Amino acid sequence: MLEIKNLSVSVQNKIIINSLNLEIERGKKVAIMGPNGSGKSTLSNVIAGKHGYQINNGKIFFNGINILELDPEERAAKGIYLAFQYPVEIPGIANSSFLRTALNSIRKYNGEKDLNTREFLEECKDLSKRLNLDASFLSRDLNTGFSGGEKKKNEIFHMLMMKPKLCILDEIDSGLDIDALKVISDGVSKYSNENNSLLIITHYQRLLDYIKPDEVHIFNEGKIIKSGDYNLVKTLEEKGYQEFV
Amino acid sequence: MTTSETAKIVEEASEYKYGFTTDIEQEFAPKGLNVDIVKFISKKKNEPQWLLNWRLNAFDMWKKRKYEMPKWANLKYDNINFQDIHYFAAPKSDEEKPKSLDEIDPELLRAYNKLGIPLKEQEFLAGIKNSHKVAIDAVFDSVSVATTFKDELNKLGIIFCSFSEAVQNHPDLVKKYLGSVVPTNDNFFSNLNSAVFSDGSFVYIPPNVKCPMELSTYFRINAANTGQFERTLIIADRGSYVSYLEGCTAPMRDENQLHAAVVELVALEDAEIKYSTVQNWYPGDKNGNGGIYNFVTKRGTCLGDNSKISWTQVETGSAVTWKYPSVILKGNNSKGEFYSVALSNNMQQADTGTKMIHLGKNTSSRIVSKGISAGKGQQTYRGLVSVLPNASNAKNFTQCDSLLIGNDCGAHTVPYINVRNELSDVAHEATTSKISEEQLFYCRQRGINEEDATALIVNGFCREVLKNLPMEFAVEAKKLLELSLEGAVG
Numbered sequence: 018m019l020e021i022k023n024l025s026v027s028v029q030n031k032i033i034i035n036s037l038n039l040e041i042e043r044g045k046k047v048a049i050m051g052p053n054g055s056g057k058s059t060l061s062n063v064i065a066g067k068h069g070y071q072i073n074n075g076k077i078f079f080n081g082i083n084i085l086e087l088d089p090e091e092r093a094a095k096g097i098y099l100a101f102q103y104p105v106e107i108p109g110i111a112n113s114s115f116l117r118t119a120l121n122s123i124r125k126y127n128g129e130k131d132l133n134t135r136e137f138l139e140e141c142k143d144l145s146k147r148l149n150l151d152a153s154f155l156s157r158d159l160n161t162g163f164s165g166g167e168k169k170k171n172e173i174f175h176m177l178m179m180k181p182k183l184c185i186l187d188e189i190d191s192g193l194d195i196d197a198l199k200v201i202s203d204g205v206s207k208y209s210n211e212n213n214s215l216l217i218i219t220h221y222q223r224l225l226d227y228i229k230p231d232e233v234h235i236f237n238e239g240k241i242i243k244s245g246d247y248n249l250v251k252t253l254e255e256k257g258y259q260e261f262v
Numbered sequence: 263m264t265t266s267e268t269a270k271i272v273e274e275a276s277e278y279k280y281g282f283t284t285d286i287e288q289e290f291a292p293k294g295l296n297v298d299i300v301k302f303i304s305k306k307k308n309e310p311q312w313l314l315n316w317r318l319n320a321f322d323m324w325k326k327r328k329y330e331m332p333k334w335a336n337l338k339y340d341n342i343n344f345q346d347i348h349y350f351a352a353p354k355s356d357e358e359k360p361k362s363l364d365e366i367d368p369e370l371l372r373a374y375n376k377l378g379i380p381l382k383e384q385e386f387l388a389g390i391k392n393s394h395k396v397a398i399d400a401v402f403d404s405v406s407v408a409t410t411f412k413d414e415l416n417k418l419g420i421i422f423c424s425f426s427e428a429v430q431n432h433p434d435l436v437k438k439y440l441g442s443v444v445p446t447n448d449n450f451f452s453n454l455n456s457a458v459f460s461d462g463s464f465v466y467i468p469p470n471v472k473c474p475m476e477l478s479t480y481f482r483i484n485a486a487n488t489g490q491f492e493r494t495l496i497i498a499d500r501g502s503y504v505s506y507l508e509g510c511t512a513p514m515r516d517e518n519q520l521h522a523a524v525v526e527l528v529a530l531e532d533a534e535i536k537y538s539t540v541q542n543w544y545p546g547d548k549n550g551n552g553g554i555y556n557f558v559t560k561r562g563t564c565l566g567d568n569s570k571i572s573w574t575q576v577e578t579g580s581a582v583t584w585k586y587p588s589v590i591l592k593g594n595n596s597k598g599e600f601y602s603v604a605l606s607n608n609m610q611q612a613d614t615g616t617k618m619i620h621l622g623k624n625t626s627s628r629i630v631s632k633g634i635s636a637g638k639g640q641q642t643y644r645g646l647v648s649v650l651p652n653a654s655n656a657k658n659f660t661q662c663d664s665l666l667i668g669n670d671c672g673a674h675t676v677p678y679i680n681v682r683n684e685l686s687d688v689a690h691e692a693t694t695s696k697i698s699e700e701q702l703f704y705c706r707q708r709g710i711n712e713e714d715a716t717a718l719i720v721n722g723f724c725r726e727v728l729k730n731l732p733m734e735f736a737v738e739a740k741k742l743l744e745l746s747l748e749g750a751v752g
Contacts, residue, residue: 066707093709109726118710
């Protein structure tokens with residue numbers, strides 16, 4: 018589904034990602050773990066198309082198309098979703114209307130007609146119930162005044178409504194209590210199936226205990242320095258990053 | 263004309279979709295301003311002697327001002343040559359005033375249809391079931407051309423007509439209230455308007471009547487080199503209610519055109535007036551050529567106890583906007599509100615705000631101002647909150663927010679607060695923010711392109727004001743904001 022080939026990225030002439038190769042297959046859950054400053058968040062931003070990064074070399078293929086040429090909204094329309102580490106606040110726009118605008122924008126891009134508003138709202142209510150989110154969640158302004166945990170839950174809520182093909186969770190577990198962590202891991206297990214893929218970027222093993230990734234890569238200085246399966250998480254837990262760096 | 267020129271003109275025309283001119287026969291007064299022109303206008307309107315005298319007195323006062331336009335606002339504009347303007351322009355077919363809507367020049371009807379303003383009542387009635395009824399007075403250059411739903415309003419004793427008609431048919435009301443809120447000599451432009459005003463709307467709501475539909479006036483400047491000086495007077499008698507909306511557009515012309523209106527509102531005991539404006543005069547081109555100079559004096563008096571006046575404005579047009587819709591809170595327990603969204607894109611400049619003058623006891627006022635600057639636009643909020651010695655327990659809350667789009671625009675806030683009663687409570691909050699790269703990236707990651715994302719963020723920023731507009735007009739205002747923002751990003 019996603020194929021990163023020989024990717025090198027720098028910011029202000031400092032190399033952040035260095036000749037990275039990574040493949041995420043359809044239906045797989047892949048985790049990237051690494052210490053702070055290892056280039057994990059840069060990777061998720063580059064996949065999603067954020068400006069301000071200098072691509073020195075390499076390609077990123079998504080279902081066979083090199084997406085480095087595409088605008089962020091085009092990548093989103095093709096099914097790439099990024100759950101943000103720091104979701105932004107937009108005052109005056111209800112969470113549900115933001116979500117509806119997003120979904121309709123993507124539908125328009127793909128030549129589909131607008132959502133039926135009533136069906137959309139019913140799906141929203143239904144899902145928020147299943148995730149144990151308060152009903153006011155939908156009518157509150159997007160992320161405005163949300164607690165850290167609420168913002169992260171909202172990212173998962175959007176993910177489930179938007180049904181992307183590839184979801185990138187960028188440090189979704191930072192600063193979360195156990196309850197929020199539970200909601201998020203429930204959400205992820207609702208999302209995951211054989212047709213879509215998940216890229217989990219994290220510093221801690223905690224979330225991975227719930228999600229159980231198929232593949233684990235340890236990232237340092239913009240490179241994968243060790244790959245393995247879920248057992249690698251346990252090794253890392255016991256020995257720390259020092260062992261690999 | 264070369265192909266590229268044609269393409270350019272078409273492109274420009276699409277930016278301001280109301281920029282067409284209407285080719286109808288018009289009658290003009292000669293350019294320039296002198297006693298004879300004032301007399302000419304008055305005669306054209308068949309006015310009584312007292313009104314002519316009122317105008318002549320105003321003209322005398324204005325002459326003493328020696329063309330010295332006010333310079334205190336944060337606005338840059340060329341001096342206006344007041345002798346190079348037509349002070350009266352009328353569609354020729356108006357010579358013999360149409361007796362019914364069917365007799366209106368079809369070219370005029372077409373002009374209003376292009377603006378999306380149906381003047382024929384049957385079009386309303388044939389519209390969607392349960393659609394909202396809106397009575398409309400349409401002012402084309404210097405004269406009112408049509409007022410709809412008159413009969414239905416007459417049954418309730420509501421008077422909604424052109425100002426000229428009111429002078430003929432309701433002289434007592436006009437004489438009593440004209441100039442009672444905005445004195446002739448109040449400022450340069452109200453003074454000029456008092457001498458040469460041509461037409462406008464007049465509304466009277468009798469005691470204890472709630473006006474069952476929105477009343478609306480659409481102003482259109484069509485003729486070149488012509489100033490528009492309309493005068494609107496709204497009186498809400500005891501216990502009555504009215505919601506009034508004005509909209510305005512003008513053709514695209516290379517020269518600046520002057521619009522200097524005066525609006526006076528009077529709310530008697532327990533009465534409420536809600537006045538909404540969607541101002542979309544031609545803003546000029548990207549380089550600041552042309553556009554309307556909008557110098558407007560709007561003021562209301564809460565004359566009776568427990569009365570309320572609420573101004574809501576969405577200002578997206580004009581090259582220069584100079585406008586401070588105000589409320590004099592004279593009656594005890596009276597309320598004043600000012601909700602404003604002003605957008606300056608490209609080379610537009612706006613210096614706008616309000617004055618809340620607390621005279622009565624327990625009076626309260628609320629000011630919510632949202633300024634949006636894009637391109638090289640400059641935006642100033644200027645507001646006065648004044649609590650006079652007798653206004654015990656007066657309350658004011660002011661919220662003043664500015665949003666910047668891009669790096670070449672400016673936002674300024676100039677609040678004046680003058681409190682002379684210790685038992686009052688005045689609060690002012692202000693914020694300035696910028697649409698951030700992070701917000702835009704977040705929206706784009708969700709599939710919303712940059713332009714739509716900007717419009718979305720701006721709409722959110724303005725929501726508190728837009729929700730005060732009547733439903734249909736809120737939708738129109740949203741679209742207008744989106745249109746006015748085109749080209750502001752990227």
